[in-house]
Amino acid sequence: MSGSTVGGLGGRVTPIGVAGADTVDPHLERIARTPEFQQLVHERTRFGWILTGLMLVVYFGFIGLIAFDKSVMAIKVGGGTASLGLFLGVFVILFAFLLTGIYVARANTRFDALSDALHRKVRQ
């Protein structure tokens, strides 16, 4: 059983893994070896992990400050009432949204272009 029947939405419910686990589809093998596929996977995986790392650093940086140095979070910004912690908290929320935006922008352009090129090549 190859990948092409795996997710068939219609028809009978068919088991996915076991039966086909030791017969690897030569078609998929060929795709895996194309430079387009390797380029796509390399770039996207790298990009995804970099952004994941950034999110982890920013969020656990924020949590770390709360955990280890509460006084920094209480510093007043610009002589007003709002504290640094407040700005950082809102920053974490905006940063998370911004990161997803950056990923989607990159995926919509660069990764989709690579993916389209791969799909065209495979169909030939």
Added chain:
Amino acid sequence: MRGTPLLLGLTLAAIAATAAYAAGPDLGAVQQAATNWPAIGMFLFFVLMTLGITYKAAKGTKSAADFYAAGGGISAGTNALAIAGDYMSAASFLGISGLVYTSGFDGLIYSTGFLVGWPIVLFLIAERLRNLGKFTFADVASFRLDQTSIRIISATGTLVVVAFYLIAQMVGAGKLIQLLFGLPYLYAVVIVGVLMIVYVAFGGMKATTWVQVIKACLLLGGATFMAGAVLYSYGFNPEILFKKAVDVHPKGDAIMAPGGLVSNPVEAISLGVGLMFGTAGLPHILMRFFTVSDAQAARKSVFYATGLIGYFYILTFIIGFGGIALLMSDPSYFKLGAAGTFDKLKDMIGGTNMVAVNLANAVGGPYFLGFISAVAFATILAVVAGLTLAGASAVSHDLYAQVIARGRTTETAEVRLSKIAAVFIGIVAIVLGYIFENQNVAFMVGLAFSVAASCNFPVLAMSILWRGTTTWGALTGGLVGLVAAVTMVVLSKAVWVTTLGHAAALFPYDNPALFSMPLAFATIWLVSLMDRSRRAQRERAAFEAQFVRSETGIGASGAHAH
């Protein structure tokens, strides 16, 4: 713990009976409130509208793909609203605004934690999930691994998460409706249970999706109005709002800095880990990615949903501060003591979870209060419907079709079983909601997140991302994570001391994820490495095909295939 509000209620009962709460309905802590007709009217309107949608959805729901995944025909924007609707629970709306009201800044710790899981879902999970999966995340986790074992552990993880989440929601719903609508607790729990059965059993994913979309729009609209009204009162200058809040709050300037919520570093980080990675393992959330046509739509829906959810948390923060500034100096929102005095933090009518509701009355009058009450009820309904559908799918699609019938079943039989499972889950939820009425269930949402982060997420992530993962590894790792998370919570203060009445907690932290999640990952890694079986070799070899499909979608069925 539970004795205090009861005592308070008893001593205040006499006063409450004579004092006229002209400003709003009496939201006494243990008493049932006067029947709130505007709220009930608006809620009935919501129910009628969603039942109409369910009727339409039921007519269009024929195949399994329709039932589990709305035929894969949901657009990215609609799915984003539905994700937001699934995620913005009454707990986050009422709970976080209440937390901001009592502790100020500390509310932000939860808001940020609930949000930052979304980028992780997007970067590592969403597109691959859409490319590999069909209806449940177990489809993805068991793609190249043993169907029986992996579906059992995934379905168990799903059902445990759903059970804890559901109990918390049912009990919350019962209490809330008691307070808001003046209906008896049992009525409220039965109404919620019956409606969620109707949505899920008849309308499947289509009805569930639209219930969530409508609820998300109502909640975002209502919260926007409230936050806008608060900011309007202070000339759209947050600085003036904060200043006023600091002036009237008993803790003064301390509300602008981290307080006592997270008492030590390990606790803070463990809470963060649980919130962040729990999001990436919630079965009812993961299921939403199968309702869109392709990976592009999955990706866009996370982006929009992150924006909507982030916006919502900023609103709850403003609402919490608005509660401080506008309610704290107004005695009509408090239960007054003998000398007309009140504790700003403890005596709010209905408890501090009612800050957002009382603020609705303050900024919009009794009809807006009715609207927000109806929205809060709708919010619970939408969340429990999503949970029920996820639980029913785990029973029918994973346990029945693949484990018990071993794939030898028909689509019709599977969908029928799913509907029966939805009815069963609904009844169980009503019964549990009733049993747990007077129990402390506050820890249960946290436990659901911890199990999701320690069982579902590691199994899913390792099976997609690491070539070396084998069935034995995923099975034992998932099981270890599940057992560890539940055990640590049971031995923690919230259950061991508060609920079971022991003297001291055996596990020092409230949040286990920092320990249980790495334990699950390490177990999957170690057991997979040691697995020398023939099956393990086949599974490693099969990674290549799975990898190509997860990265490109090649081989993934079109969403409109039926």
